[in-house]
Amino acid sequence: MMILYAVLKVLHLLFAVLWVGGMFFAYFVLRPSMSAIDPPQRMLLHTRVFRRFFLVVWHAMPIMLITGFVMLYLLGGMSAVPWPIHAMAGLGVVMSLVFLAIVLGPYRRFRRTTDRTRMTASLDTIRKLIAVNLVLGLITVVVAALFHVV
Numbered sequence: 001m002m003i004l005y006a007v008l009k010v011l012h013l014l015f016a017v018l019w020v021g022g023m024f025f026a027y028f029v030l031r032p033s034m035s036a037i038d039p040p041q042r043m044l045l046h047t048r049v050f051r052r053f054f055l056v057v058w059h060a061m062p063i064m065l066i067t068g069f070v071m072l073y074l075l076g077g078m079s080a081v082p083w084p085i086h087a088m089a090g091l092g093v094v095m096s097l098v099f100l101a102i103v104l105g106p107y108r109r110f111r112r113t114t115d116r117t118r119m120t121a122s123l124d125t126i127r128k129l130i131a132v133n134l135v136l137g138l139i140t141v142v143v144a145a146l147f148h149v150v
């Protein structure tokens, strides 16, 4: 049981780092650097970057949810754990819903159009929703760190 728990926790932490760290990189490093290239190339780069990053999140999201809820079960369920785990579960579910909203909403519109104005508008929405998820992800990490403290 201890080994199973350790494997779950390692996967949980690794994919949290990839997801939240990836969003931090996209927002604070990649986006401000985009102005170095011309707008048409910028669109192409966005297309490639989103395809790869969203593929990572398509794996990270279910792994976070599954490992998190299995650990929760092994710990004895909701009533056996303190509030930081409740908060993490809630925030994790909201982050997953925001990710689905990005993929099914502005990202779908971004891929289905060649109109530059529409692409820019979709990009703007994607950027805002990623900022929302980044803030939620950082809060989740802070809350998670309180688990063994409170």
Ligand code: HEM
Pocket: 009, 012, 013, 016, 020, 064, 065, 067, 068, 069, 071, 072, 075, 085, 088, 089, 090, 091, 092, 093, 095, 137, 140, 141, 144, 145, 146, 147, 148
């Ligand atoms: C997607 C957003 C999430 C992030 C960024 C995240 C992050 C983390 C981090 C950094 C830890 C380590 C804390 C520690 O060991 O003291 C942790 C532990 C844990 N997480 Fe999450 N988590 C997320 C979602 C979830 C979900 C949806 C659940 C489901 C209930 C969950 C359940 C747990 C449990 C039970 C632990 C305790 C592991 C232990 O210390 O024994 N997490 N999480």
